[in-house]
Amino acid sequence: MNIRDLLNQRFTKAMQAAGLPSECQPHVTPSKASGKKSQFGEYQANGAMAAAKIAKAKPVDIAQRIVNQLNIDDLASQVDIAGPGFINITLKPEWLAREIVTVNQNKNLSIQPPLSPQTVVVDYSSPNLAKEMHVGHLRSTIIGDAIVRTLEFQGHKVIRQNHVGDWGTQFGMLIAELEEQLQDGESATLALKDLERFYQRAKKHFDDSENFANKARDYVVKLQSNDEKTLSLWKQFKQVSLAHSQEIYTTLNVSLTEQDVYGESAYNDDLGILVDELCAQKLAIEDQGAQVVFLEEMPDKDGSPSPVIIRKQDGGFLYATTDLAAIRYRANSLNADRILYFIDARQSLHMQQVFTIARKATFVNNQVSLEHHAFGTMMGNDGKPFKTRSGGTVKLADLLEEAIERAEKIVAEKNTELSDSERKEIAQKVGVGAIKYADLSKTRTNDYIFNWESMLSFEGNTAPYLQYAYTRIQSIFRKAGVTGNELNTPITLTEDAEIALAVKTLQFSEVIEQVTKEAYPHLLCHYIYDLAGLFMRFYEQCPILKEGIDETTKNSRLQLLYAIANTLGKGLDLLGIDTMDRM
């Protein structure tokens, strides 16, 4: 159930009945309540003003005509015209109560499945396997994962694509290094234990030794010609590196598995074919020995068509080529309706070029939605890209370890009654949740400033606040000795705090819809923060298990709580943040 859609439907009918032109929209939105009791009701329809312009009449008169035709007595207790022509709607507590019951009876929290589920291919995380995952991979990984989870919850078919960097000239160097270390009797797992150091050693080796550099170049050629021994080394490298990534995903509570890995190398055999096709279509032409696609729809500095090189002078391919092969595979073999890319904003131009070429070459038809959901860079307190004290790249593994350590200290302070294992488990969920939430709660398109203190202060708009709200609810159910789903007594909403909570809970579906439409997880964050905040207020104002609370009120509030717990829990789950029963 979606209140906004429902009201829009009712208002659309009323506007038609009032004889307004069909292009007039009701424009229903939740009223700005800012937590407190709203003076304007819970929803408002603002379409009368725009309709008045079209119908050339006074907005207030139009509003009155709409209200006269409006049929919402079943769900609204009051409809007022205010100001220049706002129509304010106050919902009936009894209706809200019934809808809360429905939410409690429905596994999907009353989210309606899409009329026609889509196949959505989501490209996210995509680390370079040559190196260890670092903070630069964090945003793509967790934002992409939140969207993936939300799409699946809605009922869409999601195909995760971890487009890992597992190909390219640097692998010649790495294989050469691996081969030497294996000759020294080292196992691949051990040699690659510290991928970062391994890479640096290989690089140094490459720079220092002409002999080694030649060997590395030789391996590149062998790799490309499918030499069996070289491929075997490459596969070993890949496997160890993937295991590193997988470990990070597990710690991060990210839903990617090795089944979702479909890296650059997967497209090798298609690259030459693809370039030939683009040449045959006359989209690609030779320029200075390279194969280039010129795009007049994206003019360069001089106003002439901008070039995209798809094959180098030396015959090698570039990442534009691979991305084109990937987009074709996703559209045609995976039958995607939407293809989402969670990639750094700095690659906006590149993505636009790839999308444009893919359309022109009809690799992807116009029904398929191609979406680059860009995000900004993670900055340090100084406003510059987040680095270690010595200026190096921050490893994701180190970042997570530090978050968990810091969390454990705080958990130990706040709650002294936990066993060692409980405390460790909570610290893990709190620390990782804090990092993820700090990132997810910011509009993804902007750069964001990473700050340990604000993130782990665990006060205000942070993951621990939300997790704490959840544990408070669980604690009440524990004390009450019920689970929530066994209650089926009537719900009565009387207090402002209760009504506000009920409305907010029922708005979950509106938020979910917007989140997947625009790929904005921060909307979900703000929603559950509002929900948790309203719950905290309710918690203070509306006792449940205390003395003097009659059975009916108690059971009614417990059921409301049950809906909140499920909604809050699901919201956090969609963000990839764990909950717990106590903390």
Place this chain on the structure above:
RNA sequence: GCGCCCGUAGCUCAGUUGGAUAGAGCAUCCGCCUUCUAAGCGGACGGUCAGAGGUUCGAAUCCUCUCGGGCGCGCCA
């Protein structure tokens, strides 16, 4: 030079197809634990929405210009 993004409270950030008095958190200050977990709640303080024009019933939001910051622009990915 051309293109994209950004500029909102001391700091970090919201602000939904243009809507009513621009909202949170942190910080500061004042209250609230013999009562469901105080990682909490209530209150106070805090704004020329970078600046100037324009569009209209109405602009932080749309258009133009200026200032300031970030990023990208042919053989790396």
